[in-house]
Amino acid sequence: MTDFKPAEYKGHSGLKYLRIKSRLKSVKISNHVGGYMSSKLVGLAGVSALALYSSMAVGSKYNFPEPQSIIAREIYDQHIWLMWICLVIFIGVFGVMFYSILKHRKSLGYKAANFHHSTSVEVVWTVIPCLILIVMAYPATKTVIAMKDTSQPDISIKVTGYQWMWGYDYLHGEGEGVSFFSKLSTPKAQIENREPKGEHYLLEVDNRLVVPVGKKVRIILTANDVIHAWWVPALGIKQDAIPGFIRDTWFTADNPGIYRGQCAELCGKDHGYMPIVVEVLEADAYSQWVAAQQGELKAAAVQATADAEKEFTIDELITKGEQVYAAACAACHQPNGQGIPGAFAALDGSELVNGPVSAHIGIVVKGKTGTAMTPFGHLSDVDLAAVITYERNAWSNKTGDVVQPSEISQFRN
Amino acid sequence: MAAVQDHGHSHGHDDHHPTGIMRWITTTNHKDIGTMYLWFSFAMFLVGGTLAMGIRAELYQPGIQILEPELFNQFTTLHGLIMVFGAIMPAFVGFANWQVPMMIGAPDMAFARMNNWSFWLLPVAATLLVVSFFVPGGAAAGGWTFYPPLSTQGGLGVDMMIFAVHILGASSIMGSINIITTILNMRAPGMTMMKMPLFVWTWLITAYLLVLVMPVLAGVVTMLLTDRHFGTSFFNAAGGGDPVLFQHIFWFFGHPEVYIMILPSFGIISEVIPAFSRKPLFGYSSMVYATASIAILSCFVWAHHMFTAGMPVTGQLFFMYATMLIAVPTGVKVFNWTATMWRGSMTFETPMLFSIGFIFLFVIGGFSGVICAIVPIDIQVQDTYYVIAHFHYVLVSGSLFAIFAGIYYWLPKWTGRMYNETLGKWHFWLSMVFFNITFFVQHFLGLAGMPRRIPDYALQFADFNMISSLGAFGFGLTQLFFLYIVINCIRSGEKAPQKPWEGATTLEWTALPTPAPYHSFETPPVVK
Amino acid sequence: MSQESGHYYVPAPSGWPIVGSTALLFMAFGAALTMNKMELGYGLLAVGFAILIYMLFGWFGTVARESESGKFNAAVDRSFRWGMGWFILTEVMFFAAFFGALFYMRVFSLPWLGDADHSLLWPDFVAEWPTAGPGTHEQFTPMGAWGLPAINTLLLLTSGVTCTLAHWALQAGKRESLKMWLLATIFLGVLFLGLQIYEYGHAYADLNLKLTSGAYGSTFFMLTGFHGFHVTLGAIMLTVIYFRCAAGHFTPEKHFGFEGVAWYWHFVDVVWLGLFIFVYLM
């Protein structure tokens, strides 16, 4: 899922690769073997499906995407290395078995022998796999330890999983204070086959996570509602985001570029629709991006303080509310407010929505435990006021009520 | 030891029992019960398979075609649950019911009446699962692993699933206690433990695993239930609980569960390979020890399903090493089968074909399992189609192929008639081809980054998904063909001799007529 | 494996299992509907329960009759022993799941919730057992060990002794003292349950300790609750055995029905000791 042109990919001969090659002895062997054996293997590929698998492993379509971080590279190489080991065992075992199948058949008049055990052979084939496993586990152990070392990051970013989008908060390092949400931007029409699908169908978002190249980024994960998992294959990280708990992981991107991933833990209806897009920039470009973001943030803060005091008209709120509704609520309650019977409550005609305002604010800000209606307190006062006003006046709901941002902030305190 | 079937007040040895439907509802006969288990399992296989066809049809192309995302998740969830608990496990219990008493020279199961209940609980659970599709809110949609908090969100369907799991658990517990007791207590004179057919051994060990882990599953779904409705906080951080706690308890059940679904297959394969190689099983006692080692190890590897959940590094390493170790005893089995075939005098009837197919494909699935066990690699493949490919290789071409092998092997004994060999071979080859078309490409999908449990996907996955779907439709139709073969055999197969397989050596072939009489060993055989 | 005379008894076709399944079908639907506050729930639940009771009476009655008419030979008796033994193991594993949850929370997840990283989410939370969790503000008082719980421990241990005394009496053929010790066992069990209910009342009324009191409340009530449920079952089974004794069932040599229930009672005892140590004391 990496954006790169296959032609540019130089496999393992690239200079960069040489630099880390010494890291893992095993890797060296694997590529060595890979180098001169692959031509011979072409013949065997027909015999064994696994051989086919391995020999195609260099093309991205049949393997992990091109690794873009040290960890991803180690994973990539270990995987290739394991494939070779498995292939050798496979050919060994099934070579013997198929020889036997071809030769030791009754139809050829072959008479059965009568041996039925041999302690020495049995010991040998218990011990050899043990040794092979040790060879497999050794490099893996080193990588696990490296993966877990989240100390001394240059930048820490808190990532929060929501049903169904991601929230990013830059906690430390350059960019501190930047904070935004990131949602799927593929239009519904493409998903419903009413429009042709774009190049990055389902893998595009409104706001990308932006990080600088070559810096250690610590990702601190949590979730607001259910478990999600933050996964960017090219960077070699995947980590579950657990509501109420903190998990962390890290990466250092080797090259600028755009790397795409997806939520990797079933999180309900739109689990398939919460992609992750990481944009890796050169240092200066990153600084510019941060400056722009912080400028926007300031403007937004000024706006927010102004808004908090401001009295909006009902039309302003409804217009704004409709947008918020489409972005945050329609996934469950549906654009027509009918919900999905049994699963998501209908808001159109709902007693609660047409009842006292305080209950309505309450359920939206605080959520309802044990249901999919999780707290939406992370939305701004204005957004909340707008969406509540909208709901109270949309479809067949005609309360005429106006909820001002000040009421929300009152409720919060 | 001899047996007597109680017929109210008349003591007799005739095949006297109620007829019609009441025969099946009230039976205490292990063969009747075994038959019901097998048919039930096949019916559930069709239901679960139909759901799989729905999944594959939706994934045939990118975009949402026939299943809305929520419904798609329900399909995936119920496909997993029904296949695991409704199709594969009951099929093996069906085998145990038919075969264990016959293979150890026992008159029936130890608790014949409870045996009936073990079976008749299954339709209740199946009803709960299937009906849940039609209740408001639909069926459970949190995956067959129903992780909270997602599964605390669902509605009535989730509760029905929870109760179904309770009932299935009760059924499995009763079934396994029955099997353990039968094996330990009812062997014919001279049938020492180390003379038992390997199928019986694998079931004994499987039954122990069931007794150990099913109650744990019952416990964890109970916690889920109280979290959902009674305000407890087992899996809720705000109350001091932890969603990951659920995963630990679930997988403490779940991992042994996957071996529960493979050990009896090993048993079947270990009967079939020697029979068609006309040579005794190589390394009998090491087979027994390997089976036991797999079972014991399987209780200490559960967290390999949670490598991305976030664990201390020592935990990750421990579970990685423990998981990898399982390759050793499993390897011993594979090598023993190969050595059994070596210098045998082999023929390749359908049971043998399925057994060889089993070994070939199971090893591929085992290798992808070992690759998943390597933590860094699992970080990439966890929750992707790579895992889907892994476990369909061990479950479909593993468990299911072994079930096919066993059915073709014992069908003559059960029905008194031979199946049609040509058709059987067709079934094997079609299954083999379509299976690989369906699931081999899923490895590539996973490596390239396609997450599992999604109804729609990015464009670069389109071609492999289409191939996989086409393969799946072919595989599905092939299984309908299997149904035809079985019915054809029962209705109009040729009469089977007492021992149609030259190399078969176990009691059911050597000491009983074909078809097996309603009461097998009223006077026990003496085993030398 | 031995060769013995007599037949291994295989019961005749029986309708009880399907009756039991029907009961569970009603109960499962009833419970699911009730929990979702839907109509019909209680009705189905009640019907299911009634059928279940009917089935239990019928089934166990049949077994008792079979036993008394001498249909069970030594092999069948051994089967019962194996069966009961493994059944108790499954019960042990069921409790192990809940004990496991308790240990996991106390040893792993609670300290995590209170560590430096988690101050991002739960800034003021101090990880100390007992806890209702970082998101709950209601206070409660944990249950002390040395009041009723200690008395309950004594009661249960004593009941274990009386149960064994009853067994000895049965073996010695002293039917009167058998019945007396059995009654004493049942009485102690019921007294235990009574005190347990009183303790729950005290927890709710005075300690503000509820099922909803976070991790502590959940584990406390679920563990003690399931234990109490097992004591109830045990007491009911003892009562059945009492009536069977009164009706002259069992002989000094053959009385598996009695022994099975006694094993169960001892198992309930041992679980309580685990509870007393890990839930109340530690």
Ligand code: HEA
């Ligand atoms: C029948 C069922 C079955 C069986 C037998 C296995 C067998 C194995 N499984 Fe699998 N597994 C599943 C069913 C099964 N699995 C299921 C259903 C899931 C997914 C659940 C879900 O999330 O929904 C899963 C998921 C799963 C995961 C988690 C993946 C993830 O979610 O990220 C892992 C990780 O370690 C794993 C590992 C293994 C290993 C190491 C074996 C080993 O037992 C394999 C051993 C066999 C061999 C290795 C081949 C033969 C050996 C030799 C020829 C000897 C020489 C070999 C070597 C030295 C390597 N499995």
Ligand code: HEA
């Ligand atoms: C235990 C055994 C088992 C078996 C036998 C199968 C059999 C099959 N499985 Fe499944 N599968 C699981 C266990 C099993 N599976 C589990 C545990 C999961 C995980 C669930 C989760 O994520 O929670 C899963 C998930 C799973 C997925 C991933 C879904 C997702 O992540 O969203 C897919 C997708 O391709 C799939 C496909 C199939 C197919 C095509 C078959 C085929 O082999 C089925 C073939 C059988 C039939 C088709 C029935 C016979 C034919 C008919 C009834 C006639 C109709 C036929 C046609 C219209 C052609 N399975």
Ligand code: CUA
């Ligand atoms: Cu978020 Cu899946």
Ligand SMILES: [Cu+2]
């Ligand atoms: Cu596992």
